[in-house]
Amino acid sequence: MKKYILDLTVRKTVSVGKQCVLLCLTADEQLPEMLPGQFVEVRVDHTPSVMLRRPISIHYYNKETNELGLLVQLVGDGTRWMATLKEGDSLNLVLPLGNGFTLPSDSSGHPLLIGGGVGVAPLLYLGMKLKEMGVTPTFLLGSRTENELMQVQEFEKIGPVYITTENGAVGEQGYVTQHSVLTREQFTQVYTCGPKPMMVAVARWAKAAGVPCEVSLENKMACGVGACLCCVEDTKEGNVCVCKEGPVFAIEKLSWQI
């Protein structure tokens, strides 16, 4: 897919929980096609403490409204700067980057999308695309407490949503891999994004259950296009760039101990 460097305009920003901001971006020109699971690199080099672009997954892209949504967790100076943006501000993006999730070949499947923390971000766009194909995805969202749950109402517009919290405040208490829906229903495909320990646990469960599973990794990146070889993941084919060969990998390709 051809990649672009584009200046987008902030249409609005929405605070999501205490730690995230949703940036709704648009452009005068129609934005290029983007696949669920792909990401953008946001230019943030406005202060000496931050130089490299920040890789952010595509939360949604609406072709009709020409709006791109980025769900950004405020973790450092780069993302905190992004949270200061106001309506009408400009943001420079490189997009679309990476491979994206493998979509099913027909509408007969029963996919499960498991997200943890801000890792829920790419699952919304994936859910939208599945829905367009006539597939109703099931979501399983996990977080430590109710405070880190994000965008639940948006997910509920697409399919059934199950929740686990470690403190038990919402949904079932425990980890996503302990949720009862995993034993109640037969899923044909699992897609997951979140903290690495969660994804490893999901991969282990999926492997044992014999369900194909794709994970979206977020290794620290520099170039975003497979040139600098900084963001590598150890796979069965050696070190490969998460930014170019990923960020989505089928679990059997990784060298994870699962």
Place this chain on the structure above:
Amino acid sequence: MADLRTSIGKLELANPVMTASGTFGYGTEFADFVDLNRLGGVIVKGTTLHHREGNPYPRMAETPSGMLNAVGLQNKGVDYFCEQIYPTIKDYKTNMIVNVSGSAIEDYVATAERINALEAIPAIELNISCPNVKQGGMAFGVTAKGAAEVVNAVRKVYDKTLIVKLSPNVTDITEIARAAESAGADSVSLINTLLGMAIDAERRRPVLSTVTGGMSGPAVKPIALRMVWQVAKAVKIPVVGLGGITNATDAIEFLLAGASAIEVGTANFMDPAVTGKIVDGINDYLDRHGFSSVRDIIGALEI
């Protein structure tokens, strides 16, 4: 429109702007953003005799106005380059230059010999300065004797333009530059990355898997500029300047300090289209100051 042509020995460049090895892949990764044919040269990823997996993740740490990397020369070896990569890059109308790395003199020689046979590769950049592998060539690059030995050996088998990339992690870089010149180098390029380190205080652990790594980015520019200026005065062969160049003004500073050409590295990560903008910016500067050729400003620093 000023004349932007420059040269590195017998190698003619359409303009002084090249890309630094390890920051631009094989060029094709950036083809959506920059017309590669508009660049003076593309220096592709470091190539070694044999396949190398590189260092474990994490390999990168961001630092104020800079970054550390510890990639460790990951590449699939010179045979893979010749058979799989070369056919995809040979028809670009720019100078495709291969960065050659190694850990033993015989490896450098064997790799250079293979590259010498490739018609569309007019030059190599001999990397005697990688700080990220135990025998990444930096052993050769930190003594005049070591530099002379490896350059001598490669010179015997390589008859096209031989650029030697120098390490800044030395007491006197001019001594190494002179040794490379005496051993037959056509040019020296500098600086490779500066050895640095980053610590995660919360975890009380190094950020990089290798503990130390090579620092690059705007933060290193003053050091690079100083070294280019010193080396340009110390040798007769052309100097290629790099280290922290992010815009045309930075590039012009290196030319004024005595560089005949420049390389853009880390800045490609901030703006993948930056190299084309630097070409345009150098032209604007020359027009604005009434210079008809970029050669008029090479080494034109007034002191």
